[in-house]
Amino acid sequence: xxxxxxxxxAPSRGRTFSPFTSNLNFRKYLPALxxxxxxxxxxxxxxxxxxxxxxxxxxxxxxxxxxxxxxKDPYKTGFINSIKIGITSAVIAAIPGAIAAYFIExxxxxxxxxxxxxxxGVLANTGGVPLAFxxxxxxxxxxxxxxxxxxxxxxxxxxxxxxxxxxxxxxxYLYFQLPLMVIIFSPAIVALRRxxxxxxxxxxxxxxxxxxxxxxxxxxxxFIGSLLLLFASGxxxxxxxxxxxxxxxxxxxxxxxxxxxxxxxxTQLNLGKALSSLMILISAFAVVPYLVIQRRTARWQKR
Amino acid sequence: MKSSKIALPLTLAIxxxxxxxxxxxxxxxxxRTPAKGGYGWDNYIWAVTEEEFLHYIFRSGGLAFLxxxxxxxxxxxxxxxxxxxxxxxxxxxxxxxxxPLVIPVVAFxxxxxxxxxxxxxxxxxxxxxxxxxxxxxxxxxxxDIGLNAIPLKTLTEAARSAGANWVRTxxxxxxxxxxxxxxxxxxxxxxxxxxxxxxxxxxxxxTFPTWVTYVAQDNILGAIAISMMSLVIPFVILTGIxxxxxxxxxxxxx
Numbered sequence: 001x002x003x004x005x006x007x008x009x010a011p012s013r014g015r016t017f018s019p020f021t022s023n024l025n026f027r028k029y030l031p032a033l034x035x036x037x038x039x040x041x042x043x044x045x046x047x048x049x050x051x052x053x054x055x056x057x058x059x060x061x062x063x064x065x066x067x068x069x070x071x072k073d074p075y076k077t078g079f080i081n082s083i084k085i086g087i088t089s090a091v092i093a094a095i096p097g098a099i100a101a102y103f104i105e106x107x108x109x110x111x112x113x114x115x116x117x118x119x120x121g122v123l124a125n126t127g128g129v130p131l132a133f134x135x136x137x138x139x140x141x142x143x144x145x146x147x148x149x150x151x152x153x154x155x156x157x158x159x160x161x162x163x164x165x166x167x168x169x170x171x172x173y174l175y176f177q178l179p180l181m182v183i184i185f186s187p188a189i190v191a192l193r194r195x196x197x198x199x200x201x202x203x204x205x206x207x208x209x210x211x212x213x214x215x216x217x218x219x220x221x222x223f224i225g226s227l228l229l230l231f232a233s234g235x236x237x238x239x240x241x242x243x244x245x246x247x248x249x250x251x252x253x254x255x256x257x258x259x260x261x262x263x264x265x266x267t268q269l270n271l272g273k274a275l276s277s278l279m280i281l282i283s284a285f286a287v288v289p290y291l292v293i294q295r296r297t298a299r300w301q302k303r
Numbered sequence: 304m305k306s307s308k309i310a311l312p313l314t315l316a317i318x319x320x321x322x323x324x325x326x327x328x329x330x331x332x333x334x335r336t337p338a339k340g341g342y343g344w345d346n347y348i349w350a351v352t353e354e355e356f357l358h359y360i361f362r363s364g365g366l367a368f369l370x371x372x373x374x375x376x377x378x379x380x381x382x383x384x385x386x387x388x389x390x391x392x393x394x395x396x397x398x399x400x401x402x403p404l405v406i407p408v409v410a411f412x413x414x415x416x417x418x419x420x421x422x423x424x425x426x427x428x429x430x431x432x433x434x435x436x437x438x439x440x441x442x443x444x445x446x447d448i449g450l451n452a453i454p455l456k457t458l459t460e461a462a463r464s465a466g467a468n469w470v471r472t473x474x475x476x477x478x479x480x481x482x483x484x485x486x487x488x489x490x491x492x493x494x495x496x497x498x499x500x501x502x503x504x505x506x507x508x509x510t511f512p513t514w515v516t517y518v519a520q521d522n523i524l525g526a527i528a529i530s531m532m533s534l535v536i537p538f539v540i541l542t543g544i545x546x547x548x549x550x551x552x553x554x555x556x557x
Binding site for chain 2: 034045050103115121123126143175236256260273287
């Protein structure tokens with residue numbers, strides 16, 4: 001049974017003088033123990049060990065050599081490409097995603113909003129082979145849209161284009177980045193109160209002025225936060241890139257996957273761990289500010 | 304205003320085009336029957352009669368079910384307790400529960416592989432615990448918001464003085480009071496674990512999402528049919544779950 005201070009019912013005025021204060025302290029932690037044990041063992045411990053091992057040489061001595069290799073090619077190019085695709089896919093998805101979230105949340109009927117929420121949830125989780133198939137079927141060499149465009153006089157394969165290139169991958173990434181933006185930006189739209197629009201109009205503001213001085217400043221932090229999370233999502237995506245590229249486009253998640261599988265051999269056994277640690281660091285630069293912004297905006301979003 | 308009337312349909316049309324063109328293109332491929340020409344459900348029939356189909360459906364479904372169970376069992380009592388008492392742990396647990404968002408899944412897979420002992424890594428039951436970690440930020444936040452919105456102290460005191468023990472208080476008072484948060488938690492945890500690919504494949508396990516890769520090697524149209532199902536099945540299940548939800552409150556929206 002979960003013990004609790006208030007569970008005993010009686011007011012606890014005398015309790016501070018009780019000789020069992022140590023027992024009380026114990027009670028302050030005990031119910032959280034199962035969660036802490038599981039999270040500690042299956043999450044904190046593996047991540048700590050990962051970062052520690054990244055600093056070990058093949059002979060288990062402390063070294064920085066894994067990191068110096070990680071900053072050289074081909075791994076350097078991998079990082080540059082991954083960061084580039086993270087930024088580009090986030091920026092391209094964020095604005096249409098935010099606008100779509102605005103129209104759906106502020107103008108859509110309840111049924112539509114719920115359907116969009118479920119669909120976005122499923123679509124934001126698509127990836128890997130199924131997503132690759134969808135785009136091969138649409139804009140692959142034998143794709144439907146490719147054929148239609150060709151009939152209309154635009155052969156998208158006349159140049160360098162293929163789904164395995166940076167541009168190809170970028171288009172495919174938008175398929176999960178856009179719904180992700182709709183999901184994480186919608187709460188900010190929902191929290192914009194109708195009263196604020198009315199108050200602004202009553203004070204003589206027009207639509208442009210309302211957006212310039214109230215709507216936009218209120219939504220801007222959430223927008224930046226969402227953009228950061230989208231970057232992290234595009235930066236660390238593995239499954240889709242793995243299904244579409246054939247080693248022609250160096251990306252850090254794929255390089256780590258290759259090292260983990262043993263498909264790629266490296267003289268440094270712990271190189272993959274160093275690459276992983278650097279990925280965590282880069283991802284933290286985006287996600288930690290997102291979480292801070294999220295916490296701050298949650299204050300005014302509370303009803 | 305005219306502009307605001309066409310804005311929503313226009314948005315939906317553009318989004319719909321981007322979402323449905325690839326989906327319908329793949330669907331068209333999946334109902335092709337090259338052997339006899341024309342269209343038919345042959346690829347779908349082939350897929351569901353494959354021996355592995357049911358095996359992997361049950362395996363992925365079972366793992367997702369276990370993940371949901373672990374998530375609810377660990378989180379509902381703990382977060383309830385954190386809301387009731389002034390524990391110094393609250394801030395720490397709040398923060399830790401958001402940390403999985405920071406860790407790229409590939410890095411998490413490497414960490415799990417080098418640190419979990421053999422007896423854990425040799426059973427597929429390690430996956431629900433790892434999926435639990437991946438879903439933790441979403442599940443935690445959803446339950447936390449739900450518990451913030453109800454008069455938790457009053458409810459528990461009432462239940463306790465009516466003679467309910469803690470298990471009963473949680474199952475028949477708290478969970479019904481926050482059922483839309485619980486449903487949302489179930490939905491996100493289920494969706495995440497039934498479709499998880501990266502962690503699963505890097506730890507060398509086979510589930511429904513990774514099975515498609517093997518099928519693609521010898522029956523591409525069958526693999527496309529399976530891919531279509533892997534999109535439609537979660538969609539149907541999640542729509543079912545959300546239809547069970549009460550309407551989202553319109554208070555303050557008017």
